[in-house]
Amino acid sequence: MFWRRKKKSESVAATTATPRPARDPFEAIPLVAPDVVVEESENGTLILIHRVPVPKKYARLLGRFLGRERESRIVLDEHGTYFWRQINGERNLAEVANAIRLHMNKPEREAKEAVISFTRDLMKRNLIQLKLKA
Helix, strand or coil: CCCCCCCCCHHHHHHHCCCCCCCCHHHCEEEECCCEEEEECCCCCEEEEEEEECCHHHHHHHHHHHHCEEEEEEECCHHHHHHHHHCCCCCCHHHHHHHHHHHHCCCHHHHHHHHHHHHHHHHHCCCEEEECCC
16 A cells, blocks of 8 residues: 655766855955945945835825835945945955955954945845856
């Protein structure tokens, strides 16, 4: 009544399980998202403005008020401003981390951790995108 399953032969399992080599996250190139506007404050830091159009289904619920765009403002400190100014569409995250390491006088590991953390935060807020090299 109950049959045993046949095991896969070792030769078949070995050919199908070829792992891909892991990509280095620091090879990615950060890009500013298309709907982000940057303003400079009086003290030289940057203010990032992200405008998101309101979906039509919500406009039906709340009437005339939601015909406008939703806007979020993020005020960067001096380190965040320096990071943002390093994003030019050509530098990868390794080059940005090296520039931050030299600017902040930090060890390489701390600079890389700061770059990964800040990049993750900006990506969660849809302020930057990453482009991978082919």
